[in-house]
Amino acid sequence: MEFLVEAIRLVTWQHVVMWIIGGLLIFLAIKKEMEPALLLPIGFGAILVNIPLSNVIGSGEIGGTGIIQWLFNVGIEASEALPLLLFIGIGAMIDFEPLIVNPKLMILGAFAQLGIFLTLILAVLLGFPIRDGAAIAIIGAADGPTSILVAMKLASNYIGPIMVVAYSYMALVPIIQPAVIRCTTTKKERLIRMDYTDRHASKSVKIFFPIIVTVVAGLIAPQSLALVGFLMFGNLIKECGVLGTLADTAKNALANLITLLLGITIAFQMQAAKFLSLQTLMIMGLGLFAFVFDTIGGIMCAKVMNLFCRKKINPMIGAAGISAFPMSARVVHKMGLKEDGSNYLLMHAVGANVSGQIASAVVGGLIIGLVL
Numbered sequence: 001m002e003f004l005v006e007a008i009r010l011v012t013w014q015h016v017v018m019w020i021i022g023g024l025l026i027f028l029a030i031k032k033e034m035e036p037a038l039l040l041p042i043g044f045g046a047i048l049v050n051i052p053l054s055n056v057i058g059s060g061e062i063g064g065t066g067i068i069q070w071l072f073n074v075g076i077e078a079s080e081a082l083p084l085l086l087f088i089g090i091g092a093m094i095d096f097e098p099l100i101v102n103p104k105l106m107i108l109g110a111f112a113q114l115g116i117f118l119t120l121i122l123a124v125l126l127g128f129p130i131r132d133g134a135a136i137a138i139i140g141a142a143d144g145p146t147s148i149l150v151a152m153k154l155a156s157n158y159i160g161p162i163m164v165v166a167y168s169y170m171a172l173v174p175i176i177q178p179a180v181i182r183c184t185t186t187k188k189e190r191l192i193r194m195d196y197t198d199r200h201a202s203k204s205v206k207i208f209f210p211i212i213v214t215v216v217a218g219l220i221a222p223q224s225l226a227l228v229g230f231l232m233f234g235n236l237i238k239e240c241g242v243l244g245t246l247a248d249t250a251k252n253a254l255a256n257l258i259t260l261l262l263g264i265t266i267a268f269q270m271q272a273a274k275f276l277s278l279q280t281l282m283i284m285g286l287g288l289f290a291f292v293f294d295t296i297g298g299i300m301c302a303k304v305m306n307l308f309c310r311k312k313i314n315p316m317i318g319a320a321g322i323s324a325f326p327m328s329a330r331v332v333h334k335m336g337l338k339e340d341g342s343n344y345l346l347m348h349a350v351g352a353n354v355s356g357q358i359a360s361a362v363v364g365g366l367i368i369g370l371v372l
Contacts, residue, residue, distance in 0.1 A: 010052035014272035021270075022046035028171070035171035035327075037259045038144070042167060045267020057268060071261065072268040080152055082262045083145030084230045089255025090145075090357070091234020092247050094325065096209055098351030100201040104309075105317070105348070107301060109355025112321025113363045114297025115140040119290035120367070126282065132156045134371045136283050139166045140290025141360035142173060143323035144262075146227060150364045153223070154371055160269025161280040165287040167266070173327040176288075177319055178335060180295045185315045189303075190339045192314040194348050206239040217362050223372075224365020231361060295319045298352070313348075320349040323360035329353040 025043030029036040048056050049068060058066040065073070075082040099105055116137045123133030135156035138147050147166035151159045169176070181190075201209075210232035217228040238247045269275070298318030306312050316335055320328045329349035336345035 012272070014276050015050045015052065017276060018050040018270060018272045019047050022050070025168075034174075035167070037256060038167050038263050039171055041260050041263030042164065042266055042270075045264040046270040048264075049267050049271050057271070068265060068268045071265040075261065075265055076148060076152060080149045080226070082258055082265060083148045084226055086145050086255060086258045086262060087227060087230040088234035088237075089250050089258060090325070091210070091231040091236075092238045092251035093255065094231075094235055094238075094354050094357065095350070096235065096354055097201050097206065098347045099354050100205060100209055101199040102348070102351050104305070105321075105351040106355045106359075107305065108298050108313075108318045108321040108352045109357075109359040110321075111301035112294050112298030112318065112352075112356050113141065113359055115290040115293030115295070116363055116367070118293050119286050122289065123286055126286075128282075129157075131371055132158055134367045135159075135162055136286050137290055138360075138364055138367065139169065139283075139287035140294040141323045141356075141363065142166070142170050142291055142294070142328070143357070143360045143364075144170055146323065146360050146364045148262075148266075149227060150368060153368050158279060158283055160266075160271075160274055161283045162287075163266045163269060164275075165284050167263075169287055169291050170324050170327065173322075173324045174331050176291060177295055177328060177331050180292055181299065181316055181319050181332075181335060184296055184299050187339070189315045190335070191343070192312050193340070193343050194311075194314050194317070194345060196344060196347055203239070203241065207236065210235045210239070213358060217358070217365070221362050221365035221369060223368040224362045227361035227364060228358065231357065291322070294322050298322065298356075314343075314345060317345060317348050317352050320352040321356045321359070322353075323356045325353045325357050326350065328356070 022043040025039045025046065028034045029039035029043060045068060048054060056066040056068040058069050119137035119140055120133050123136050124130055128136065131154040135151040135154050136158065138150045139162060144167045148163055151162045156162060214229050214232045218225040234250055237243050237250055298321035299315045302313045302315040302318035314336065316332045320332045322328050329346065332349040333346040336343045
C-alpha cells in the first residue's frame, strides 16, 4: 500500500501531459488510422515511460535496466540495429522499376531534399548547435530510420523529440502535402496528363541496380552506406528471384515487427523531464518547415524541368520526391484522380518516391560527413 501511495505522490503535471500526448497518438492511430503501426506503440510507450517508479526504464529503487531502456541502448544507441533492419524490410517492399525506366525522376528526389539544407541554416540561426541543427533538419526527409541514425551519429541533445516529430510528420503526410501542393501549383498544372509507359526493366537490370546504387552511394557519401546498403540489400533479396520466402518475410513479418519494436523503443526518449521543453516546440516548427520546403523543392524542380522537357511533368509528382514511401505517392495519385478521374499518376509518383528514399539516405550520410 505504501508503494501505491508513493507512486501516486510522485505523479506530476508533466507526467499527466505525457499521458495525454500518448493517448492522443493512440487515438490518431486507432480512430483516424494514421500510421497505426507507428503511432500506437509510440503512444503506448509514452504512457509506459511516464509512470513513476516504472521498471520498463529502470529506477533507483528497483535497480537494473528496464526493457524499453535496454531496447533503446542495444537496438538504437549502440548499433542503430532497429532502423537498419527496418530498411531491409522497406527495401524488400520497393519496386525500383518505375525509376529505372524513367531515371530523370531521380532529379525530383534530389531536389525534394531542399528543405533539409534550408532548415539546417535556420536552426543554426535560431541558436541550435550545428550538430543539433543538422539532426533536426533531416526530419524534412519524412524518413524515421534516417532521422534516428543521423541524430544518434551526431550525438544530438534532442534525439527524443526528433524521433517523435519525424514519425509524426510521416503519419501526417496525407494532411500536410495536399495543402502545400494546392498552394504551389495551379489548376492547369495539376491537370497535366502523364501517360503510363509500358516499358519494363529486365531481371538483370533489377538485380544490378541495388548493387550499383550501393557502390555509387558509398563512394559519394560513405556515411550513408549503412542506410543505403541495407535498403538495397532488402531490394536485392526481392529481385534475385531465389529467396521468395525470405523476401516475403522481410517485407511483412520483419518490417511489421521491427516497426512495432522501434515505436515503443522511441518512447524511451519521451520521458517528461526530457521531452517537455521550449526546444521541443521549436523542433516541431523546424521539422514542419523542413517538410514543407522539401515538398516545395520537388514541385519547383518539376516546374523547371518542364521548361526543357518536351513531355511535361505534372508538378505534383515532384512532391512525391520526399522519402515517405508509399504515403506520398498515394497522396499525389489521389490528388491527380480528384482533378482528372482518368489521369493515373501512381507509377510516376512511385518512381519519384523511391528516388526520394535513396536521396534522403545519401543526404543523411552527407550531412553526417560534413558535420563530424
